[in-house]
Every structure is written in C-alpha cells, then in structure tokens.
Amino acid sequence: MTENMLDKNGIARRIAQEVKDGYYVNLGIGIPTLVANFVRDDIEVEFQSENGVLGMGPFPFEGEEDADVINAGKQTITTLPGASFFDSATSFGMIRGQHVDLTILGAMEVSQDGDIANWKIPGKMVKGMGGAMDLVASAENIIVAMMHTNRAGESKLLKECTLPLTGVGCVKKIVTNLAVIEVTAKGFKLLERAPGVSIETIKSATEGELIIEGEILEMNI
C-alpha cells in the first residue's frame, strides 16, 4: 500500500470541502466529528446533534462544563450564539423531514448499491444503532467517512454488505483514506484519489464494481 494515503484528519479535511455555506450538518461519532475542525471559517454552518441541539460549539473550558449540555457522544459541549435546544422527537423530525442538509457518518461496510452497515457485528456485543438508522433512511445527502479497508486489510467497499444493514440504498458519497467515490446506479464511481495514491491501489482495495472514467485527479487538500 502507498505511504501517501490519508489519515483520519486528512479524510475529515476533504469532507469539510463538501460543507457549504448555510448548511445544517449532522456529524456522527469518530472521523465525522473531526470535520468540524476543518470547515472554512468564512462560511456559516450549524451543527446539529440528535440528542437535541442545533448550533453546537467547541468543548467547554475546564470548570465551565454543564451536565445538561452534551452532544450525541455524551461529551460536554458549548453552544454558539443562535443555538437552540429541542426534544428528541423534534430532533428526528429535523432529520426525517430532511431539514438537515448533510449527514456525515462512519461505516463498517458500504455496498455498491449504497447500502450501509455500521451498527452490529454478529457474535459481538451489540450496543445499538442509536440514531444511525433514522439518519441514513432520511437524509438526502449522506457522506460516509471511513478507511477504505478494515484492520484485516479487507475492502469495506463491497458488492454486497455482509454485516446486518443500517439502511438500504442511501449512501451517495464515500471519502476514504484512498479516494472520493460516488455511489451510482452502476457501482462505485471513482471521483478523486488521495495525493500520491495510484488508481491500481484503489482498485485492489475495492471489492465492489469500481467505475473509472477519464482522468482521475488527486484530491485538492
């Protein structure tokens, strides 16, 4: 494998380019959380956390933490001017009603049909899906942030998911340590490659149908 593939911050940095002025954005736990650090500061974006806050700010300074102000990862947070709190049904109303413009979440597997698996590994302790099933079933614009392969080196971009599904036909775009990929009716369409990463590397790390059309440029990060 190449030495130039992105780290988690690199993935987050590339996804941050997808965040546009005026967007309401829901960030999942893990790499997606890092995206907030790389959003351009000349645009206005509000982050939603499904436990009931819009307009999330950074972590509090020591001594200023409040048990009543947390994010979906149960971490203490702050709010920015213009923030609001609301109940869980309203929160998922924002999500289900497609008022949230962009959802970024992690995954264990994505299929070339846009199916996603990210909540359960049979035989292991199941913690639950939390809000993931609502998010993937409802959002118009879903970006998956993940490593291209798992710890065993196996592709996470598959013809069909092997793990229990979180949602069907919902993922539109995937950003990995190797590539930016669009999920199309014909399969995974390679849009960009990580700096210094060859198409061959991406091909060999992708089990599902990989569509390569024209020149594939490097990510501009």
Place this chain on the structure above:
Amino acid sequence: MINKKVANISEALKGVSDNMTFMFGGFGLSGIPENAIAQLVKLNIKGLTCISNNAGVDDFGLGLLLQQKQVKKMISSYVGENDEFERQMLSGELDVELIPQGTLAERCRAAQSGFPAIYTPAGYGTEVAEGKETREFDGKMYVLEHAFKADFAFIKAWKGDAAGNLIFKGTARNFNPNMCGAAKVTVVEVEELVPVGTLDPNQIHIPGIFVQRIFQGETYEKRIEQLTIRQRA
C-alpha cells in the same frame, strides 16, 4: 388550577408494582429522573420493562435497577456503557429490544398524542423491520411502528409548578417532553418547584395537562458521562 403536587417521593411513585412497563426520560445520564430511579431501587420491584434511550452506567442511572436485577426487558436505542447490562444480556437474563432512536421518540409521542402507530423510513430493509408491516408512499418505503403502552412515565424537568407546567434545560430535555402523557401516569421530578404563576405561560415546554404528579427532587448528582474540555489559549 388543578394541583399535581405530591407530598413526597412515596406518594409520587404510589401504584408502581412488579411486571409494569416504565418510560424513563434522559439521554445518557443527562436529564434522567434520578430521584424516581432511587425510589424504584428502594422499592425493589421486579420484572420491569423499561423504555429508555440508554441503560445508564454500572453504578448510576438505570444501571442501579440492573444491579438489583429488577429489569426484565430494556427497550433502547443504544446501551453501550454498562458492563452489568452486557453480562445480563449475554447470559439471557435480560431481554433487549434495540430500536432506532427517532423511532423510540416517535413511539412515545404517538402514545402521547393518540396515534396508534406511525410510519417511519428508519430501519426499512434491516432486521429492525422484520415481521413488521411496510408500505410505500410516493416511491419510498416505510415501516409501521406502534405507539408504546406504558404504566408510568418518569420525567425529569428543570423547573415546574404545581399545575404540572414544565420547563427543561439544555440537552437534558431530550426524550422527557415526548414521554409526558405517554403513559397511564406521568410522574415528574423537577430541580425547582416554583410557585404557580411565576412561570411565563409563553415559555412553558410541556403544559400541565400531560402531568399527573410533580415533586421537587431531593438532590441531583447530575453526573457527566464524558467530560471533554478544551485548553485555554
């Protein structure tokens, strides 16, 4: 003014018994009804079905009921922070039904609002939808999910009055407003029970009609589950 104020915690939980179904507000440890949980531990009633987004941690929140093996079944969306929970689940002592978080909220709200069931896209095509009625609306598939039926809802609010009007604080609001009036009896504990007339009617989050009993909690630990801070520059 219809008075919902009860004299003490015993009166607040009057009527709870073995094998009942309870709703608990809260997300993680934020906005959980600490005093009601403490009283349920004391009463040591068993065979409970608990509808709650999470299951607490080992030594706090609903983890306290799990420790005493009072819970027969948990209906939750995420249960990851509790070793005793895991042990009881894997050994088969505890029945666990995992459902999507938005579905959990909406099944509460349906019960509160007189809907027998709702259609949601969440979980369609996954094992959550197995055995459930599905239906297409405008080219998209939805799953029929039924309103919960519960005996008691235990709610935590920030401020309230004897009329049962409630105001919540921050993200401690979460499922609490959705569970008010969603069970046969709604029991609310507040940090501060204020005189009737002092809450601005414009600012009420939940009107007292959804509440049967209200009391001021004796103490609140308000434990933080994941303390995250940033360094001062």
